[in-house]
Amino acid sequence: xxxxxxxxxxxxxxxxxxxxxxxxxxxxxxxxxxxxxxxxxxxxxxxxxxxxxxxxxxxxxxxxxxxxxxxxxxxxxxxxxxxxxxxxxxxxxxxxxxxxxxxxxxxxxxxxxxxxxxxxxxxxxxxxxxxxxxxxxxxxxxxxxxxxxxxxxxxxxxxxxxxxxxxxxxxxxxxxxxxxxxxxxxxxxxxxxxxxxxxxxxxxxxxxxxxxxxxxxxxxxxxxxxxxxxxxxxxxxxxxxxxxxxxxxxxxxxxxxxxxxxxxxxxxxxxxxxxxxxxxxxxxxx
DNA sequence: CACTTGACCTGTCCGC
DNA sequence: TGCGGACAGGTCAAGT
Numbered sequence: 001x002x003x004x005x006x007x008x009x010x011x012x013x014x015x016x017x018x019x020x021x022x023x024x025x026x027x028x029x030x031x032x033x034x035x036x037x038x039x040x041x042x043x044x045x046x047x048x049x050x051x052x053x054x055x056x057x058x059x060x061x062x063x064x065x066x067x068x069x070x071x072x073x074x075x076x077x078x079x080x081x082x083x084x085x086x087x088x089x090x091x092x093x094x095x096x097x098x099x100x101x102x103x104x105x106x107x108x109x110x111x112x113x114x115x116x117x118x119x120x121x122x123x124x125x126x127x128x129x130x131x132x133x134x135x136x137x138x139x140x141x142x143x144x145x146x147x148x149x150x151x152x153x154x155x156x157x158x159x160x161x162x163x164x165x166x167x168x169x170x171x172x173x174x175x176x177x178x179x180x181x182x183x184x185x186x187x188x189x190x191x192x193x194x195x196x197x198x199x200x201x202x203x204x205x206x207x208x209x210x211x212x213x214x215x216x217x218x219x220x221x222x223x224x225x226x227x228x229x230x231x232x233x234x235x236x237x238x239x240x241x242x243x244x245x246x247x248x249x250x251x252x253x254x255x256x257x258x259x260x261x262x263x264x265x266x267x268x269x270x271x272x273x274x275x276x277x278x279x280x281x282x283x284x285x286x
Numbered sequence: 287c288a289c290t291t292g293a294c295c296t297g298t299c300c301g302c
Numbered sequence: 303t304g305c306g307g308a309c310a311g312g313t314c315a316a317g318t
Contacts, residue, residue: 077297106296124296125295168289169288224295
């Protein structure tokens with residue numbers, strides 16, 4: 001589900017809500033755990049742990065505590081929903097104004113805080129994970145993911161360099177690959193390629209310097225715009241309050257196949273590239 | 287190495 | 303209304 005802007009939205013909200021709070025207990029919900037570390041150890045260590053801060057790295061959300069880093073990946077359908085103690089109960093369960101109720105059949109884990117707040121981890125498809133890591137283990141994990149597209153290292157020189165050895169594949173496949181550049185997913189790759197007027201199935205070796213420059217500029221522009229709109233809700237995504245993001249109304253191509261291009265009016269196409277549904281304008285993108 | 291494909295899960299939607 | 307198939311915002315392992 002969530003790509004960089006969605007995880008960023010959740011992380012910054014949770015940081016504001018939970019920084020300085022102390023975990024009283026963590027409970028597993030449902031039959032199968034999402035905890036890939038040892039549960040007894042995780043449960044023991046979390047008791048009484050104080051949240052130092054919460055941040056995003058790539059598409060991972062990290063809860064930093066003195067007891068270690070709780071690293072969470074939401075994959076396709078993971079949600080983190082925070083219920084403060086002030087939310088009214090309806091029939092014993094907190095009901096958010098958005099209609100999201102927790103716990104529900106997809107709730108897998110809950111962090112309970114001393115102030116009375118609860119943080120639920122829901123995951124319909126169960127691809128997501130939660131792992132307790134030491135600083136060293138997290139550093140090791142980070143070695144597997146690329147730089148941040150919104151960070152100072154994402155320069156044109158870096159971008160050219162990362163495309164260097166990938167001439168034989170499609171530009172979409174390279175942008176989806178998290179190893180050099182982390183955080184883009186299916187929505188924002190399609191949007192960035194539309195913005196820079198490049199067809200997603202173009203071989204990297206065929207890109208002109210002007211196209212590479214446009215693409216490098218489009219990526220942070222689109223991500224920042226989406227963060228400002230609190231992400232895209234296409235189906236499952238909600239922020240920590242159960243609210244939808246509003247970048248959906250700014251999407252130019254993603255999910256708009258069969259509709260007219262907002263730029264030229266041509267009917268948008270959907271094809272399969274890099275194993276993913278891929279949306280583009282056959283006229284604007286070459 | 288570079289690159290592609292299928293698997294992991296559950297739910298929804300679309301055509302018959 | 304039911305049923306089958308395709309597809310869904312992400313990553314891995316395993317294959318060529």
